[in-house]
Structures are given as C-alpha cells and as structure tokens.
Amino acid sequence: MRDNHANRWLILAIISSALFLIVMDMTILYTALPTLTHDLRASASEKLWIVNAYGLVVAGLLLGTGTLGDRLGHKRLFVAGLVVFGLASLSAAFSVTPALLIASRALLAVGAAMMMPATLSILRLVFIDDSERAMAIGLWAAVASGGAAFGPVLGGVLLEHFWWGSVFLINVPIVLVALALAVWLIPAQAGNPDRKWDMTGSLLVMAGLIGLAYAIKELGKPVPSFQDMLIAAVIGSVFMTLFVRRQRRSTEPMLDFAIFRHPGFGVAVLSALVASIALMGMELVYMQRLQLVLDMSPLEAGIFILPLPLASFISGPLAGRWLPRIGSRKMLTGSLFVSGLGMAGCMLFYDAPMLPQLVILFVLGLGLGAAMTAASSTIMDKAPPDRAGMAASIEEVSYELGGAIGVTLMGSILSAVYDAVLELPADLPAGHLVRDSLDEALRTAETMSPEAAGNLLNLARGAFDQGYAAVMGSCAALLLLVAVTVWRRYGRGAGQ
Numbered sequence: 001m002r003d004n005h006a007n008r009w010l011i012l013a014i015i016s017s018a019l020f021l022i023v024m025d026m027t028i029l030y031t032a033l034p035t036l037t038h039d040l041r042a043s044a045s046e047k048l049w050i051v052n053a054y055g056l057v058v059a060g061l062l063l064g065t066g067t068l069g070d071r072l073g074h075k076r077l078f079v080a081g082l083v084v085f086g087l088a089s090l091s092a093a094f095s096v097t098p099a100l101l102i103a104s105r106a107l108l109a110v111g112a113a114m115m116m117p118a119t120l121s122i123l124r125l126v127f128i129d130d131s132e133r134a135m136a137i138g139l140w141a142a143v144a145s146g147g148a149a150f151g152p153v154l155g156g157v158l159l160e161h162f163w164w165g166s167v168f169l170i171n172v173p174i175v176l177v178a179l180a181l182a183v184w185l186i187p188a189q190a191g192n193p194d195r196k197w198d199m200t201g202s203l204l205v206m207a208g209l210i211g212l213a214y215a216i217k218e219l220g221k222p223v224p225s226f227q228d229m230l231i232a233a234v235i236g237s238v239f240m241t242l243f244v245r246r247q248r249r250s251t252e253p254m255l256d257f258a259i260f261r262h263p264g265f266g267v268a269v270l271s272a273l274v275a276s277i278a279l280m281g282m283e284l285v286y287m288q289r290l291q292l293v294l295d296m297s298p299l300e301a302g303i304f305i306l307p308l309p310l311a312s313f314i315s316g317p318l319a320g321r322w323l324p325r326i327g328s329r330k331m332l333t334g335s336l337f338v339s340g341l342g343m344a345g346c347m348l349f350y351d352a353p354m355l356p357q358l359v360i361l362f363v364l365g366l367g368l369g370a371a372m373t374a375a376s377s378t379i380m381d382k383a384p385p386d387r388a389g390m391a392a393s394i395e396e397v398s399y400e401l402g403g404a405i406g407v408t409l410m411g412s413i414l415s416a417v418y419d420a421v422l423e424l425p426a427d428l429p430a431g432h433l434v435r436d437s438l439d440e441a442l443r444t445a446e447t448m449s450p451e452a453a454g455n456l457l458n459l460a461r462g463a464f465d466q467g468y469a470a471v472m473g474s475c476a477a478l479l480l481l482v483a484v485t486v487w488r489r490y491g492r493g494a495g496q
Contacts, residue, residue: 008126014181015119016143022112023147026403030287031155031298032164037439046098048411053102055404057109060206063254066117066393074118075186081114086175093165120392142316150309152287156302196252204243211236213408265382267486271332272375274482276402278475281410285471292438293461307358311365319370329490331374339367340479347472410471417467438464
C-alpha cells in the first residue's frame with residue numbers, strides 16, 4: 001500500500017493547483033472582458049452574467065456537494081469535478097455567442113463546486129500532525145486569496161499573445177496533470193451511503209441567489225424594468241425562504257444555523273464575505289478602467305495590478321503565523337481596516353502618478369490577503385469538531401457568494417452611476433446603445449468621425465470614472481463598517 005502521508009506535500013500541491021484554478025476563474029475573465037464583449041457583441045447585462053454565472057452556481061451548489069462528497073467519497077467527487085471542469089473549459093474557450101459562454105461558465109461552476117469542498121477534506125485526511133495541518137491550511141488559504149487576485153495578471157499575459165478563449169484553455173493541461181496525479185496519489189476514502197444528499201435544498205438556494213442577483217442587475221440597467229426587478233426579487237426571496245425552512249426542519253441539514261451562535265464564527269464568516277465582495281467588485285471595475293479608460297493593453301493592465309496579488313501572497317501566510325499570537329479579533333479588525341484604507345486610496349488617487357497607485361494596490365493586497373486568511377482560519381477554529389465539514393463548506397460559500405455579490409452589486413453601481421451622469425452629444429447616430437456601457441460607447445465611436453468620436457469618448461470615459469469612484473467608495477465604506485462591527489461584536493475572551 002502506498003504511503004499517502006509520505007506524499008502529503010505533493011497531494012497538497014495537487015489540490016492547491018485545483019483550488020488555484022477554481023478561484024482564479026472568478027477573476028481571470030476580468031482582463032478578457034473588454035475583448036470578448038467586443039468580439040461576442042455582449043450587452044452590459046450579458047457581460048455581468050458571463051462573469052456572475054460562475055459564482056452564483058458555485059455558491060448554490062457548495063453546501064450540497066460537500067454532503068455529496070461525504071456520501072460518495074471525497075476523492076471520487078474531486079476527480080469527477082476535475083473532468084467536468086476540464087470539459088467546461090474547452091466549451092468556454094470556443095464559445096461563439098454570449099449565451100453559450102454563460103452556459104459554459106455555469107458548467108465550470110458545477111465542476112468547481114464538486115472539487116472545492118473535497119480539497120479541505122482531503123487535506124485533513126493526509127495531514128495527521130496538527131502543526132503540519134495548520135501550515136497546510138495556511139498555504140491553502142494563501143492560494144485561495146492570492147489566486148483570485150492573480151487571475152487578472154495571468155489573463156493579461158495570455159491575451160498579449162492569444163485570443164480571449166485562452167483564459168479558459170489554460171485550464172486544460174493543468175487539469176490533465178492534476179487528474180493523473182490525483183488518481184495515483186490521493187487516498188481513496190469510502191463514502192457513507194447513509195449520508196443524505198439534499199439535492200432539492202441545493203436547487204432552492206441556487207434559484208434564490210440567481211433571482212436576487214437578477215433583481216439587482218435589473219436595477220442597474222439604463223432603463224430598468226421595475227416589474228421584472230420586483231418579480232425576480234420576489235421569486236428569489238421565496239426560494240431562499242423555502243431553503244431556510246427546509247434546513248430548519250431537516251434532521252441532517254446542509255446548513256445548521258446554530259453553528260453561527262459559536263463566538264467568533266459569525267463575524268469571521270461576515271469578514272470572509274465582505275473581503276470577497278470588495279476584492280471581486282474592485283477588480284472587475286479596476287481592470288475595465290485600465291483598458292477602456294486608460295487604453296492599456298491586457299498585459300499592461302495585468303502588470304499594473306500585480307502589486308495586489310503579490311501583497312496578498314505575502315500577507316496570507318504571515319497572517320496565519322501571527323494569528324495565534326495576535327488573536328482573531330485584532331487580526332480581522334486590523335486587516336479589514338487596512339483594506340478599507342487601501343480601497344479609499346483607490347477612490348481618491350486614481351489620477352495620481354503611477355508610484356502612489358502601485359503603493360495603494362500593495363496596501364490593499366496586504367489587507368485583503370490577511371483578512372481572507374484570518375477569516376478562513378477563524379471559521380475552522382471556532383466551529384465545533386463535529387461540524388468541521390459544514391464549517392469548511394460555509395467558509396467556501398462565503399468566498400464564492402461574496403464574489404458573486406461583489407460582481408452583481410458593484411457592476412450595477414457602476415452601470416447606474418455611468419448612466420445617471422453621462423451627457424450625450426446631439427449628433428449621435430440612431431439606434432446607439434451608448435448608455436448601456438462604455439464598451440458600447442467605444443463600439444459606437446468606431447462608426448463616427450474622429451472629432452465626434454473623441455468628444456463622445458471623453459464624455460463616456462468621464463462618466464465611467466465617476467462610476468468607478470462610486471464603486472471604490474462603496475467598497476471602502478463596507479470594509480471599514482465591517483471592521484468596526486467585528487471589533488464590537490467579537491468575543492473579548494482569552495485568545496480572541
């Protein structure tokens with residue numbers, strides 16, 4: 001029998017590579033978004049669904065797939081998830097319409113949801129030494145936070161040499177290598193066929209999230225349909241209510257709400273959620289501004305934002321090491337506060353010289369990396385031992401749901417402010433969709449005379465900058481508000 005514990009660090013590398021793909025696919029698309037929006041002629045609403053289909057489906061399925069892993073065995077589900085993820089990556093890379101790309105992103109999410117809960121479960125199985133397991137979880141958390149921040153950088157490098165589909169195609173060789181090594185090295189663990197899998201509950205929460213997201217997106221349109229928004233909000237609320245009622249009545253719930261009563265657990269989940277909202281929402285808008293307003297190439301934009309993921313990779317492991325000495329309360333509050341200051345800097349100094357902007361991005365990365373690592377460790381530490389698997393699923397859902405909320409909310413704020421402040425010249429061609437997005441303004445300008453196009457783009461880019469400032473200000477306010485909330489609500493006992 002192969003000594004699986006002797007291969008534990010290689011197994012960590014395998015599951016970390018899969019985790020890196022999962023979290024990176026939340027953000028790698030940000031760099032490619034202007035290009036694929038142009039090539040596929042996607043509307044502003046379709047553009048947000050292309051990004052958000054992934055996060056919403058992952059968040060809806062994670063709790064259920066965690067239980068399914070207990071039932072079938074985590075290795076089996078992890079390997080199957082790799083296969084689904086690889087096939088979906090191929091489909092996304094060669095999509096020819098926005099609808100096909102949205103569907104491919106949803107399938108990518110299914111594969112990600114199958115793999116993600118298994119990563120922590122496998123890690124806990126192969127690392128039997130407590131100190132080594134703590135280090136492994138710290139590295140896992142660093143990959144989770146740094147991978148999301150690194151996505152736009154890799155996207156920029158790929159788009160410098162290849163078409164936008166390469167941001168998906170890059171997944172395939174990594175999946176093939178990870179698949180071969182996973183089948184060979186990861187120990188098989190028998191599942192528990194008596195463990196119930198609540199597929200209905202998974203579908204309820206996913207439908208609820210999609211309905212609420214649709215309502216928010218509708219509100220951010222240039223000409224929103226308040227009837228459609230209300231219908232979507234009601235449908236989403238009904239499905240979420242049914243999900244909560246089902247969980248409260250279940251003898252083996254996917255989500256036991258009593259776990260949030262444990263001191264420190266709830267505020268750690270809130271910290272993870274808000275850190276992810278801020279990171280994903282900020283990167284979505286920031287990368288578009290670099291390319292659409294400042295006219296950077298995808299590679300230039302990726303290099304420009306590089307201080308953010310670098311700082312996140314540095315601060316994640318350091319936060320994990322210092323957490324036992326400093327305590328969760330101080331670490332969470334301090335890192336959220338630093339993140340809020342960094343986000344405020346992005347709002348106030350977006351026209352500053354390059355060096356101050358790079359310093360601000362580095363500070364923001366330090367704060368967000370530390371916050372996400374501290375939140376992950378606290379969630380796992382504060383959960384009761386018999387709820388460790390559920391805590392891991394909640395931790396992962398908080399990041400994926402936060403990303404989906406960040407894209408939905410901040411994308412809608414950007415669209416709403418852009419439309420509200422944009423002043424259009426009188427000589428626009430008939431049938432234009434300039435108010436829909438800056439992408440549409442750029443497409444419309446291609447059909448106009450140089451002088452008229454220049455006037456239109458100055459107005460559209462100015463309106464986008466005001467929307468950008470509104471997004472950064474919203475993220476900063478949210479981070480600082482939660483920092484205060486964590487400080488006031490967290491228990492003050494020993495080791496807190």
